[in-house]
Amino acid sequence: MERIQSKAIISDLQKKIVLLSGPRQVGKTWLAKHIATSFKNPLYLNYDRLEDRNIIHKESWLENIDFLILDELHKMDGWKNYLKGVFDTKPEHLKILVTGSARLESFRQSGDSLAGRFFRHRLLPFSPAELDLIGEVNDLSTLIDKGGFPEPFLSADPNDVNRWRMQYTDGLIRNDILDFERIHDFRAIHLLFELLRTRVGSPVSFQSLATDINISPNTVKKYMQILESLFIIFRVTPYSNNIARSILKSPKIYFFDNGLVKSDGARFENFVAICLLKHVYGIEDYEGIPFQLHYLRTKEGQEVDFCLTRDGQPECMIEVKQSDTSLSKNLYRFNQKYQIPGIQLVRHIKREQTIEGIELRRADQYLLELKL
Numbered sequence: 001m002e003r004i005q006s007k008a009i010i011s012d013l014q015k016k017i018v019l020l021s022g023p024r025q026v027g028k029t030w031l032a033k034h035i036a037t038s039f040k041n042p043l044y045l046n047y048d049r050l051e052d053r054n055i056i057h058k059e060s061w062l063e064n065i066d067f068l069i070l071d072e073l074h075k076m077d078g079w080k081n082y083l084k085g086v087f088d089t090k091p092e093h094l095k096i097l098v099t100g101s102a103r104l105e106s107f108r109q110s111g112d113s114l115a116g117r118f119f120r121h122r123l124l125p126f127s128p129a130e131l132d133l134i135g136e137v138n139d140l141s142t143l144i145d146k147g148g149f150p151e152p153f154l155s156a157d158p159n160d161v162n163r164w165r166m167q168y169t170d171g172l173i174r175n176d177i178l179d180f181e182r183i184h185d186f187r188a189i190h191l192l193f194e195l196l197r198t199r200v201g202s203p204v205s206f207q208s209l210a211t212d213i214n215i216s217p218n219t220v221k222k223y224m225q226i227l228e229s230l231f232i233i234f235r236v237t238p239y240s241n242n243i244a245r246s247i248l249k250s251p252k253i254y255f256f257d258n259g260l261v262k263s264d265g266a267r268f269e270n271f272v273a274i275c276l277l278k279h280v281y282g283i284e285d286y287e288g289i290p291f292q293l294h295y296l297r298t299k300e301g302q303e304v305d306f307c308l309t310r311d312g313q314p315e316c317m318i319e320v321k322q323s324d325t326s327l328s329k330n331l332y333r334f335n336q337k338y339q340i341p342g343i344q345l346v347r348h349i350k351r352e353q354t355i356e357g358i359e360l361r362r363a364d365q366y367l368l369e370l371k372l
Helices: 006-013 028-036 048-058 081-090 128-133 139-144 150-154 156-182 186-197 206-213 217-229 242-249 264-287 329-338 363-369
Strands: 017-021 042-046 065-069 095-100 118-122 234-237 253-254 290-299 303-312 315-322 344-346 353-355 358-362
Touching: 006 017, 006 028, 006 095, 006 118, 017 028, 028 042, 028 065, 028 095, 042 048, 081 095, 081 290, 118 264, 128 139, 128 264, 128 363, 139 150, 139 264, 156 186, 186 206, 186 217, 186 253, 206 315, 217 234, 234 264, 242 290, 253 264, 264 290, 264 303, 264 315, 264 363, 315 329, 329 344, 329 358, 344 363, 358 363
Parallel strands: 017 095, 017 118, 042 065, 065 095, 234 290, 315 344, 344 358
Antiparallel strands: 234 253, 290 303, 303 315, 353 358
């Protein structure tokens, strides 16, 4: 199945290295090999394979190779300097795509050896907007229940979906996390993973989680950073003009695999969060505009589910509802006080309308229209 990033990646490959990251089994390798069909002499190398690893270390690919795919290269010690050397000395005809299931955002740090040599692309699960753009039929309920990862989404057998998710989860916990960093307490990070599945959409306290698991708050933070780095969860922080305060306040946690969320109501909110994050990544990766996903919360506990910000300024507020068509009081209060445009997304609604300046939108239609 086609992915919406294909053309943009092929275009960027003519200029720089392309770094393609995203969750495990989201389709990065398939997309890389699909792009390879546009080249005459492509070569796919996976750092997890010993034979490929030797070729990578020795840079012993043939001179006529015009497209080099380096999969899971981040597992190689000193790989950024290695990639810098390859790029700086490569022949003009060679294009390079690097893929990985760990976050590659660390490259943005000043003084980085790859600065100015790469374009970033982040691949996330299917969304209504992407499926529509590539001409595929999409059903909101199916996406919410199965999630947008290609294999479970395309499967017609519920048992196969359940088997995939069980193996996927086991692989994440037992393989990816342990490969990423040495964990002394496997039980604790597994318990944290399970606890977070039940707290989707609610501000989480590191201290509370630490108490429940019987570990220190700093260890909770470390484990959550690992889960984020491996594209298992993502955090949404409260919006604040003061960036430091925003980071320190309690975040809300969501999962990239929507099927991991246990509650039906939370699963819908989680799905909206994934679609909004995909929208944010698209604007950042393809337009180079600072765009972020937050939520709003006052000291009194008044809260709005999501807030999109452009260049640090609120652009739109979004409240998510399953079927409640009565206007959200908190959404209305924030709109009146701060004049931020508000949208109430309702999964089950017969008619879209505007009430007191707030748009009540059908969730399926709004998510279909999100720019990618």
